[in-house]
Amino acid sequence: MAKSDSALKDAQITMENVGGRDLRVTRWRMDEPSENLPLLFFNGIGANMEAVAPFAEMLEERPFIMFDMPGVGGSPDPVVPYNAFIMSWISDQLLERFGIEQVDVMGVSWGGAMAQHFTMQHSDRVNRLILAATTAGMFMVPGNISALSKMADPRRYIDPDYMTKHFKTLYGGATNGSEGHVARVTPPSKTGYFYQLLAMMGWTSAPFLPFMNKETLIMMGGDDQIVVPINGQILNRLIPNSRLEVIEDGGHLFMLSHVEESLALIREHLDQD
Numbered sequence: 001m002a003k004s005d006s007a008l009k010d011a012q013i014t015m016e017n018v019g020g021r022d023l024r025v026t027r028w029r030m031d032e033p034s035e036n037l038p039l040l041f042f043n044g045i046g047a048n049m050e051a052v053a054p055f056a057e058m059l060e061e062r063p064f065i066m067f068d069m070p071g072v073g074g075s076p077d078p079v080v081p082y083n084a085f086i087m088s089w090i091s092d093q094l095l096e097r098f099g100i101e102q103v104d105v106m107g108v109s110w111g112g113a114m115a116q117h118f119t120m121q122h123s124d125r126v127n128r129l130i131l132a133a134t135t136a137g138m139f140m141v142p143g144n145i146s147a148l149s150k151m152a153d154p155r156r157y158i159d160p161d162y163m164t165k166h167f168k169t170l171y172g173g174a175t176n177g178s179e180g181h182v183a184r185v186t187p188p189s190k191t192g193y194f195y196q197l198l199a200m201m202g203w204t205s206a207p208f209l210p211f212m213n214k215e216t217l218i219m220m221g222g223d224d225q226i227v228v229p230i231n232g233q234i235l236n237r238l239i240p241n242s243r244l245e246v247i248e249d250g251g252h253l254f255m256l257s258h259v260e261e262s263l264a265l266i267r268e269h270l271d272q273d
Contacts, residue, residue, distance in 0.1 A: 008053050015074075016067075016097065019090045021082075024049070024074030028056050028064040030098065036270070037127055038063035040091065040103040042111030042118070044133075045196050046188040048073030055255060058263060062270070065103075067094065071192015078191065083199050084117040092122045104270055106130040108255065109227060110196065113137055116205040119214055128270055129212075132219040132262075133252050135231040136238060137204030144225040209238035216242035217269040219262065221250035 012027045026049050030038065039062050043052055049066055050073070056064045069087070070078035091114075095103065104127050107115025112134020119126045135141075188196070216239050220232035229246055236244040245265050247254040255262045 008050060010057060011053070013074075016094065018093050018097070019086070021070055021078065021090060022076050023067045023070070023090075023094070025065070025067040025094065026053075026056075027098070029060070030063045030065065032063070034061070034063055036062045038065055038100055038103050039270075040095070040105050040118075041066040042105075042107035042114040043069070043072075044108050045110035046072060046193050047111075048186040048188075051185055055259065055263075058259065059266070062104075065095075065098070065100070067091075069192065069196055071195060072188040073186055075192075077189050078195050081195050081198055084114060084203055085121065087114060087199065088118040088121040091118055092125060095125065101125070102127055104128045104130070106132065106266070107134060108132045109134055109252065110200065113200055113203060113205070116209070116212075117203075120205065120208050120212060123212075123214070126214055128272075129214045129216040130219065130266060130269060131216060131235060132255060133221060133224055133227045134235075135227055136206045136209065136234055137200065138202055139204055139206050139234070141228055141230045141234070143228050206234075206238060209235070210240065212239055213241060215269070215272070217265065218242055218244045219254070219265060220244065220246050221252055221254040222246045222248040223250060224252045224254070226252045 008026055010028065012030065014025050016023050016025045039059065041052065041056070041064065043049065043066060049068055052066065056066070068075040070076065070082065095101075102125055105115050105119055106129075107113065109132070112131045115129060115131060115134075116136075119129050218232050218235050218239070220227070220229045222229055232244050232246065236242050247258050247261060250258050
């Protein structure tokens with residue numbers, strides 16, 4: 001069950017059945033007039049939307065839409081597995097339901113893979129792309145063994161003390177904002193987490209990225225222990241219209257610890273003519 005919606009107090013929250021799957025969907029500022037395209041956001045593995053709510057609220061000039069993956073946050077467990085193709089199609093159908101023709105797209109970590117796949121599968125929907133702390137999939141350069149082993153430990157979701165104690169080992173970089181993040185995290189179900197892992201097993205975007213013609217911002221943490229910075233260099237070499245920005249002392253959650261710097265880069269990218 002998701003935590004209190006207090007972190008989402010300024011958002012519209014609905015349960016939507018799309019493609020036979022029930023999803024908790026959250027929209028910020030979608031009914032307000034705006035010159036900016038909505039931002040479709042794909043979250044990291046096992047992460048509920050409350051974890052991203054402060055970022056969505058700070059990006060106050062833009063409509064913002066995201067949903068909890070099946071078995072994560074407030075979305076019920078999936079009955080059958082899914083993959084990136086299915087969830088991209090579901091995302092497209094969700095935009096259709098709300099009458100959204102075009103979006104900017106952003107994804108963090110696991111969600112960065114989803115953002116890449118959605119952009120390739122539904123290119124006509126996408127204006128600009130932002131990839132944060134992510135990889136091209138199965139050809140990624142692996143991170144720190146100690147961090148990866150702790151990441152696999154379910155206690156990082158269910159034991160706040162464990163998360164706080166090992167935050168720097170898990171995510172690297174500065175720990176600013178870690179207490180607030182820990183308080184907003186809701187454990188995914190075992191089924192939800194497993195199916196999310198399964199969805200990207202064997203997946204890679206590498207052969208297709210050279211043909212992706214979207215202006216792309218790649219953001220990496222220079223001290224990321226999970227997705228090491230060289231993965232951003234790989235993406236930058238493969239995507240023609242891309243630029244790479246490294247938050248030098250940022251870890252995997254640099255958007256949390258370096259929020260102003262991250263927001264400045266995102267705004268600069270999305271505001272370009």
